[in-house]
Amino acid sequence: MPAGPLVVVGDVLLDVDIVGAAARLCPDAPVPVIDQADERPRPGGAGLAALLAAAEGREVVLVTALADDEPGRRLRALLEPHLELAAFHLHGGTPCKLRIQAAGQAVARLDVGAGRAQDGPVGPKVAEALAGAGAVLVSDYGRGVTGHAAIRTLLESLAAQVPVVWDPHPSGEPPVPGTRLMTPNEDEAARLAAARGANIAGSGLAPATRRARHLAGAWGLEAVAVTLGPGGALLCDGSGAPFLAPAEPAASYGTADSCGAGDSFAARALEVLADGGGLPEAVGEGVRRASEFVHAGAASAVAARLADTGSPAVRPPREEADAWDVVERTRRAGGTVVATGGCFDLLHAGHVTLLQQARRLGDCLIVCVNSDASVRRRKGPDRPVTPAGDRVRVLRALSDVDATLVFDEDTPEPLLERLRPDVWVKGADYAGVPLPEAGTVRANGGEIVLLPFLEGRSTTRMLSTRKGIGS
Template identity: 75%
Template sequence: MTAPLVVVGDVLLDIDVVGSSSRLCPDAPVPVVEQAEERPRPGGAGLAALLAAAGGREVVLVTALADDDPGRLLRAMLERHMEVAALHLHGGTPCKLRIRSGGHSVARLDAGDGQALDGPVGPRVAEAIAGAGAVLVSDYGRGVSRHRAVRSLLGELPPSVPVVWDPHPRGEPPVPGVRLLTPNEEEAARLAAADGADITGFGLPAAGRRGRHLGRSWGIDGVAITLGAEGALLCDGSEAPFLAPARPARGDSCGAGDSFAAEVVGALADGADLPAAVTEGVDRASEFVRAGAAAAVAAQLAETGTARLVPERGEDAWDVVERTRRAGGTVVATGGSFDLLHAGHVSLLQQARRLGDCLIVCVDSDASVRRRKGPSRPVTPAADRVRVLEALSDVDAALVFDDDTPVPLLERLRPDLWVKGADHAGAALPEAETIRAHNGEVILLPLLEGRSTTRLLTTTKGNAS
């Protein structure tokens, strides 16, 4: 796409106040958050625009900004990554302050009543929308999508320009010609009810009925209802809706909807059809949650000022560990040779990943495997074993070690949890002392009975003879 991606919508200032808590306040049953650090970041349409820019796209953000301290801070952060074409925001900049400890929100304070009111838009706003290669409307109910001149400009776009509309219950109905509507499950229910539809129930059946109703009522090609951990359900006029399932992802989901919408509009701009674009959006949102979600964005902006806000494919294990810790997450690690990956391995890795926010696999080198298992092993070289492991959705990264034990590697890695199979119960683990010395813990998990590489090789040899 040579023409820029234009994001139209309401920008908020999100501030994470991050600290640690180990005691309650003496005058009230609330935690005392100590050593607190403020981490400001753009929210709303600002986050969606940043995530689009993080993918290397040229982005223009059409929004409304107030001339107050939060508004000036937002402009400074956003203009590092994109052009900002701003209307005037009447009133104070909307701010959401989250107090966080241990990776969880303790409280949230909202301030700012700013609204974008009708009036002249200025030539740059008009030029930006008219010259868009694709448009994402990120409606947060603060008036940008209600602005009559903005709506008129959006309505004049040719059909070749895909428009994705991410709605808000307090926002406006989409303009004619929108390619895709992207409400979450709660928003879809509220929008359908406000439109007069009496659709009860929950889950996929109800989401499908609401999606079809909104598509027919508003004349939209597609409605993709995001369903959190289940993925997204696309209703596009086909006989049956299309479900794009999400990959497992634990952690804070704040901003996942913006990540989904930003990826979808980019995919449509590149020529993808609706099912392919929705699938890409779900995959990117899963990665975003696994990376620490919106809370991780602030740290990267503050530390680097770069637009790389979500993990790139090919990110190494140390990057994964660093961003997980920066977001207050839990680092889980496990180890082994993983020679001829089998169902027992997969079960262990799935269980391990559910215990934290990233999973690092420590893999024996070829020489290490030979020392322990004999000259005929490994069957598969280390590079191939790592490639197979990292292709699994539950594995964030893998590291190869050449020592007889993973202790030297764990001295550097310092995981919060070190996971082994229950077959090690009662056995001395040389790495346990290292793990606990760095305030970690060793966890044993159940195994699938009868699964092992040695047994698999023995069975294969028996069949061959």
């Protein structure tokens, strides 16, 4: 753990989601009418990054500029219960972003407030916060905090002592020399590199690598990690080949809202560096946290949690909850729910063929997996070879599998009572064999289908053959 708190330095905005339903158009203009609108405020910019770090139980100090206006007072009320605030004066109105949403879709966004931080006294609290920092995240949103002369001087001295992560903005300030890690997104990296004479065309890994290396050399940075959205993040640290940390597939998250993912990435990367971790670990953990953040509903989920519970902590849905969400969405759309089950210990070609065929029978495929205890009762004390967590991870990586559910009983009957699949799939090796779950499936309106299996493919046979070879 760092000797001092995590200090987040940067511009804070007030973000407000206005969430309602849209079922009709306005009679005097072709625009939707938002009914039953609910207002959900949250800190944005550096405020969101600081809040996310504090939600992980960290001691966090936020150094920023705040105006003495109604939005500024709302920001104080949202931030002060969760972290220490070291603020100096913001000249002009608090920047506010209002997003109007209906049925999960943005209808319009309104930006107001042109406040900027200007050189002048920052007060002893700001200086003390930076002097005692164990690690620093600079969250630059181009509103002047990171260009303040006194703050920049303090940051320059800190970069030689503690890890500094710099999340840049094209209209913001260059990172101070000695910055450990800069974290632009792909567009920011392109614009920053072009502004420094490197007009590198294209998108993807090769251009991102060249831009990262150019920026690291131009500013004397230890490393640059270009975030690539659903593609993860690419780390260039001067040690040779770049390191790519891939993200979980965005399509599985059930949401297109990635607002705040970059703040989540940068905050987690700083936490890892503050705890003594290396750059690849920091970037990998940053991508994982950002993926979870998007999965959980991104910044909109933070606003909802603050409104409902007063806590900013958000967590991704559990895998089980994710499976039930897949089933609900499929049924709501009038689709067919297909399910199958088994141990899937040492996944082989027979399993893959069955799953491919099963998925073609409907609109989603849910795989019911025997727990480790259930496998031991069925197969003996030496099984499973692969624990349930690993078996589930491999299955979920297959494109034909929409979700998984683990059950601990000897048969999947209790699970199927709740799942109520339209089609329950088993291999043709069960032909003529009574299935204990058959009554449950049919009682809930489903049917059982047997599919061909590949001759000679079974985990038990594979293990027996291996033992024979080695004996």
